[in-house]
Amino acid sequence: MSTATIKKIKKALTGNEAGAEAMRQIDPDVAAVFPITPQTELMHAFAAFVADGKVGTELVTVESEHSAMSATVGAAAAGARAMTATSANGLALMWEIVNICSAMRLPVVMPVINRAISGPLNIHCDHSDMMGSRDTGWIQIFSENSQEEYDNIIQAVRIAENPNVLLPVMVGSDGFIISHALETVEIYEDAEVKEFVGEYTPDRTLLNTGKPMTYGPLDLQDYYMEHKMAEHNAIHNAGKVILEIGKEFGKKFGTEYGFFDTYKMEDAEYAIICIGSTAGTTRVVVDKMRAEGKKVGLIKIRVFRPFPFKELAEAVKNLKGLAVLDRADTFGGRGGPLYIEMKSALSDVKEKPVTRNFIYGLGGRDINTTDIETIYNQIEETVKTGKGAESFSYFGVRGDV
Amino acid sequence: MSLKSWNEVPLGGVILEAGNAKEYKTGDWRSQRPVVDKEKCINCLTCFIFCPDSAIKVENGIMIGYDYDFCKGCGICANECPKKCITMKPEADFR
Known part of the structure; x- marks a missing residue:
């Protein structure tokens, strides 16, 4: 390659x-x-x-x-x-x-x-x-x-x-x-x-006494929004x-990097989207379930800001079910931060998968291959029964959820 | 001074020229305007000494008025004036 x-x-x-x-x-x-x-x-x-x-x-x-x-x-x-x-x-x-x-x-x-x-x-x-x-x-x-x-x-x-x-x-x-x-x-x-990496040659430096300038001045009603708009554009671009x-x-x-990485997504019906080391665990489960004939896949987020919402909507739109794994909560929002972004990304798509949010692994709680397999089975079950569709809750916590 | 649009402003809110604070007319902040009655004024220059914005104009030892571009209308001059010949008036009256 x-x-x-x-x-x-x-x-x-x-x-x-x-x-x-x-x-x-x-x-x-x-x-x-x-x-x-x-x-x-x-x-x-x-x-x-x-x-x-x-x-x-x-x-x-x-x-x-x-x-x-x-x-x-x-x-x-x-x-x-x-x-x-x-x-x-x-x-x-x-x-x-x-x-x-x-x-x-x-x-x-x-x-x-x-x-x-x-x-x-x-x-x-x-x-x-x-x-x-x-x-x-x-x-x-x-x-x-x-x-x-x-x-x-x-x-x-x-x-x-x-x-x-x-x-x-x-x-x-x-x-x-x-x-x-x-x-x-x-x-x-x-x-x-x-x-x-190359040499860093900044255009502007505070220590250039030949070209004095002010960093961090007061920026009130007349200019604050213009500076914010420039920042908004910069991160989107x-x-x-x-x-x-x-x-x-x-x-x-030798290794190319994009916004996210996909694994066995070509013909996948059910997928997990997650961030970080959990993707490694998930890949093992994908291999196991694929060997059993289940059409499962994985998307691993690399870039969260700027959030690649168009590309991700495209990547998941043909799935039957999408389990979104969040290792953080938003406390009062519609699920974890990744789930909120995915829901938002999918709002632009007509045909969309059933989604479900699993907030897991908080404070380092283990997530193992059996857990991941349970999540794949749960999203399949959700698609088939409708139970739990578009819900957000904790996974791997004691007590009813 | 015409205001620049978002794609014209220097990145990160940096001010690229030195010493341009004088272009910023802080007199815009004023809601009360000091007005001096020169009939009563004795040119003691107490107002000049107390003014925190160097907005009292003096020529040959005579207090001749205010630099309204920079007077923020704090009223210290009116308060300190020994002859009480400075009055603070609503800025709206002058618009």
Whole structure:
């Protein structure tokens, strides 16, 4: 499939180490670091690269995530290629500056090691952290495994810095499930990654005293909406750039990336759509059920913002039933965040599948192959009986749902 | 100054020139306008000293009036004037 002849080095790495490896090769000018489980190891590993002189990065050890994002924004405004990383409550504490970062159109890249937002206090995987910041104007990309985390972080730099985009990007990877699991990851040669990422030459920098300018001034009734409209357009147009860079990446390194990935969808009647590591579990179940003659398929979301609603509506419109798996709730909305988007995407389609939302795996609760098979069977049952159609509820919780 | 549309504004709300705050007429914020009665004014310049916006115009030691482009109508001058010869009047009266 691939025409790439690039040399790949197989390494046994945790997701966090793979993220740090990507950062080492990107060699950002500035990285602001603050520990939070399960992200801590990523910056820990990266800090070791700094200490060992393997990168030229200015490592700023800050006193909170609010400061981490502030330092990153300051560095990016000054013209640096700036990165930070966080998880859950860290992202929540950053929230104020997260919005300012995208509004200032700074191409920051931030790995987010997805973890449940407290409370109750929990350190394990779900997507409530990134879903809580889905409307902050950041591009959001999710990874299924360490390889994708590594590949996505490298691509994120190019996407963010593209002159037609100039928006920050978060790259999500499931906490512990990816971040702390040892996997084989194919690392590309430093020179090849550096060539792909390229030099960062910003058009504007705060430190250019020859051309003084003001970042972050007051913006009232007369101009706020114009700036927001520009941001709105930029993120919607970013889709094109994400696809171009995904293609270019595939040409160079062998794996092409799009908005989402499909598995055995060609003739599928029932499908699961999900985000993150659960896709890996689902693929195993698809193979098993396919061997038994069941026409099941999988769609794995990679890009959540901008949400590829047209492409997804096209991908699912011929199904009989679609189970939407959400690892986050919207508490009062019509199901999980992915379900709401899918319902909205399908509103443009005349013939549409029966859908059902399963909110699962909150706070790291296990989802295994038997669970996934149950969900496939439930969506088939829903299509046949109509029971549970267009409903949203929890899966894998004690008590009646 | 004509307002730019969304695809003309610099990205990210950045202001590309230095020192253009003076183009921003903060006098637009004023709801009360100070008016001086020069018959009673003794040119003590107390108003000039207190004005937080440097909006009191002075020429050769004589208070000659206001720079209404920047006077926000705070009323400090009227309050401090020892001769009480500054009156705050509704801005609407001047439209």
